[in-house]
Amino acid sequence: MTSSHTTNLSVIEGWTGGAFRDSGFSARRRLKRPADGRNVMSLAPLIDPVDDLSPAELTRYARQLALPEIGLAGQRRLKAARVLVLGAGGLGTPVLTALVAAGVGTVGLLDSDTVAESNLHRQTLYTPADLGALKVETAASVLRAQNPHVAVVPIAERITDENALALIDDYDIVIDGTDNFPTRAIAHDAAGLLGKPYIWGSALRLDGQATVFWSEPPEGSPFLLADLYPDYRTSVDDETCETAGVLGSVCVAIGGVLATEAVKLIVGFGEPLLGRLLVHDGTLGSWRTVPFSHDPARVVSVELMDEDGIALDAIVAHYMHPADSRRADTAAPRERPTAAMNPEISPQELHDLLEQRAKGEAKFVLVDIREPWEREIVAIDGSEFVPMGDLLSDEAKTVLPPDSNVILYCHHDGRSGQARDYLEGVGWESISHLTGGVHAWVRDIEPDKPRY
Incomplete structure (x- = not known):
């Protein structure tokens, strides 16, 4: 008597041997056209080959x-x-x-x-x-x-x-x-x-x-x-x-x-x-x-730095209507604002700044940009709370005005580094973030607090 296991294998083998072949699948047969009828548009190879392989x-x-x-x-x-x-x-x-x-x-x-x-x-x-x-x-x-x-x-x-x-x-x-x-x-x-x-x-x-x-x-x-x-x-x-x-x-x-x-x-x-x-x-x-399609009339302004550290307000020709031929190398340079704070500070540096602020010797806003559940676990005393998704809200600007000294922190420092770079690009002139985040703060400064 054939076992159910053997019977199932026979069914599977019959299906793969028959149904797959009938559907056009095999090692030698390949569909040349997508199911929606489009022609496959292969591009020329991007890279010239090396001479040989070992x-x-x-x-x-x-x-x-x-x-x-x-x-x-x-x-x-x-x-x-x-x-x-x-x-x-x-x-x-x-x-x-x-x-x-x-x-x-x-x-x-x-x-x-x-x-x-x-x-x-x-x-x-x-x-x-x-x-x-x-x-x-x-x-x-x-x-x-x-x-x-x-x-x-x-x-x-x-x-x-x-x-x-x-x-x-x-x-x-x-x-x-x-x-x-x-x-x-x-x-x-x-x-x-x-x-x-x-x-x-x-x-x-x-x-x-x-x-x-x-x-x-x-x-x-x-x-x-x-x-x-x-x-x-x-x-x-x-x-x-x-x-x-x-x-x-x-x-x-x-x-x-x-x-x-x-x-x-x-x-x-x-x-x-x-x-x-x-x-x-x-x-x-x-x-x-x-x-999705490309809109040749859409204008995209690009701001990147050249090798000398000068910001170039560039309009990329490919992002514009073809009639506009301006290029990045024709854009007028402008000076980049200089931040009043170091872009990154260590837990010990933040500890010292908090002590100075308590004495009236330093002025800055420390902002926790994590999620509410994270702040419930652990937070740095003296910090304001603005979740990352709310940083550009009107309420957030009352906490961290663009003209103030701002220090951001998150769990490690990925989100705070991203937020710092973004806020600097949209007008904040003196903004920093805590390297290692609250995790490093607890490790180095307050080891009795919980970590997650």
Whole structure:
């Protein structure tokens, strides 16, 4: 008598052998046209190939070389490519793993954060032994061990309007795995000014999105962040994964998409997500694409710093109507306001400032920008409370006027650093944040208070 287990296997084998073949799926048959009838628009390869691959590389990449879309020429292009990944967190770690495994020749990873225990459920390159270490150094060590044929370049910095152009100019493609609009705006605008493809993704709760922006594609219309988010330069994230949560597997799914888009552009196959937003709903297990178009009449003002530290109010020609030919290099320079406070202060420095303020010798506003539930656990005495999503409200401006000295803090320092950069860009002239956040404050100054 045939067991139910054997019977079930027979059903599965019959279905895979019959239904899959009948639906047009096989190793040799590939759909040439999407289900919606569009023609697949492959772009020319972005990268010229290196001359050859070593015998060890040929063996390592054998299963990838077997793909007609890649082959030997495509693998040689991957080896020649230089990709910069912004953020070594939930999205960045699966992207980095995939790019290094695929044999992308040079992978830069930029992140200024250290590993925290709350990272471990989704940031797959770290272990408990790495807590407190710089993410980029730890990730680089793991990735180099994973593939010694790839050059991994750790950059322990936060991308800003001062360094964005110089950082991105050294790479062919930018993949943005950061989690806040102010940082994305800077990275996107720098990539746009330099004509580099900018691959963008996000993950929050059980949902994710991915697309590709490019101000100078080799053919077709440019697609820009402003085409999806017209007010992206002044947008503030209402929620982040730190406040709303995120499922680690959603980060892995979106990270895989971002890496695939980079490989497609480097090698020159398939249809990139230009003008299409890929939306993943983890609850429903669905994927769909939402088309969007470029508005050539939209004007986007870009403010970045040149190598001498002078702010250039630039209008990018690709973001404008074609009749307007003004370029970044024709814009008039202006002086950048000088902050009265250091952009970062340590827990001990804040402790000293609080003592001086108590004596009337210092004047500043200390602002907790975390969520209410976090403040209930622990807070620094003498701080005001303005959640990050409310920073630009009228009520917030009464707490931290743009002309006052302001010090921000959060749990570690990711949100406060982002908020500082953003507020500085919209008019606050003397603003700082606490390095290490309340976590470092409790560790160094008030160790009897709770940590989370």
